[in-house]
Amino acid sequence: MRVEIGRVLSLMVGDPEADRAVPPTGFTAWLTLFTAGAMAFLTVFALALSLATGRLADRWSSELARTATLRISAPPDQVAAQTRAALKVLQETPGIATARAMTEAEQKALLEPWFGPDLPLDTLPLPQLIEITETAQGYDATGLRARLQAEVPGAVLDDHTRWREPLVAAASRLRTLGFAAIALIAASTAAMITLAARAALAANAQVIRVLRLVGARDVYIARAFVRRFTLRALAGAAAGTVAGMVAIWLLPPAAPAGGFLTGLGFQGAGWLWPLVIPPLAAIVAFAATRAAALRTLRKQT
Template sequence: MTARPQISTDAPARSRRPGPIVPASSVSGHTLVMVIAIMTYLAGLTVGAVDLVRATAAEWERDVVRETTIQIRPAEGRNLDAVAEKASQLARETRGVVEVRPYSDAETARLLEPWLGSGLSLAELPIPRLIVVRLSEDEPFDQAGLKAKLEAEAEGATLDDHRRFLDRLVAMARTLVALGLGVLVLVLAATALSVVFATRGAMAGNQDIVQVLHFVGARDGYVAGQFQRRFLWLGLKGGVAGGAAAMATFLVAEFAAEQGVGSAAVDQMDALFGRFQVGATAYAGVLILIAVIAVLTALTSRLTVFRTLRALD
């Protein structure tokens, strides 16, 4: 009678890799990614708008330093061409003036076209004659001297440095920037709250595993690290999706503005904000925002896990 072969029990048992505490995919995870993507998209648009307004305000401030305007008010019996010629001569003789350029009637009509339409006849309207005076960036401008000369020798000509109007525009721009930063903070706060609820939901779904690990002596840092890595990945996915959508919106808006050059609406926007172009700082800001949201998501989940585990003690 032949003996049956014996199966050795000394062979090492096949090691099993433990599964993650937090499921790799779940409904709550997909929902959180969508929420983070939407929040990142809105925050990215806010970053672009803030950058556009900030750059425009800086350009306004540079313009007021580089140039000023002489206005000649029309009046009965006043020869605007003669007064403009005299005012231009006085401006050229003033210290700190680089260039003097009187606006013709056609150029003035083009300036008013976005607001008053084409085919404008200046003879029918009391439109002032404009002279643009470009200033030196190195030599100081003798503003008081030019004002005195205009009052004495060029009747109806006044010097306007746009300071009062520009100060209002810059104040408005700074207010918009502050509001935009406030919106950005609120979006980040809403994202953090969403992560808190998602983390609590994930812990509630894995409550038995978390409690067993906690009571057998697993360190809180180990459990928190499991959640942190998972939510860091979720935050990064949502941040990249929302940030990419925001950048795509910037490109589409710039393309639409380029295609609409010459229309009344685009001309009015150009007159107020200059050429619509989102700068490189806005794109860099969106990239930084993606990283901030991913880190914020991970840290928020970690702190939430620590607070929950301490409540079990």
């Protein structure tokens, strides 16, 4: 076990002497740099998508979970009376912390993202909305509906459940898909780097023969390739990550009236997450190259 750990550490630290023994290989170097850079760029977007959808799911979940809306659709001359009756019922209902009739301006603001700022609200037969906030214990929705039906005939209680749950589920699924995309990107990176490493090993078959002739162990020969590919992947991924972060930073900022897309990006400490990508790419390259190198060397005599 200790020997194995020592081997892995020596592979990670690398050996400039071993590195010099292998001549520079042009196309595999560029292939690794480009792959790592492109994959890191894509990973930044997948990460931004995952974090944004995560935030969205959390927001919908927390903001809507303890709220409900009562909609009163009645002839204009009965709206005020039914609103008062409804507020009275709500104030008497256990489990309801606050109940407040929304003002005309607030209702207009709610519709603004859909119809624009010049909405002629007074010409539209809009229902009166009452915003309800629950206590931690919650209220009996079935009982409240029955009472409202009897006392406020124009009232419809919407506890948001029917559209909140699918939305939160969709956002959570999207977040999972984002992380799955990151895993696929990592796997593709490993596959590409494995191919590049094998090409480099094949191109240097004569060098490997000479090194083995003079007593080089497999780990020494592998070290030269592992060090080189790990550093290239680290450099490529760093460049790709920076480019991806700049691209995300240049996205339009989240506006108050904005929907999902304007919120796509990193917020606060979330900007630190992409910094994990280059070391992860280096670890992927290290593991892929090491496995490819040792497997190829074992196949050779």
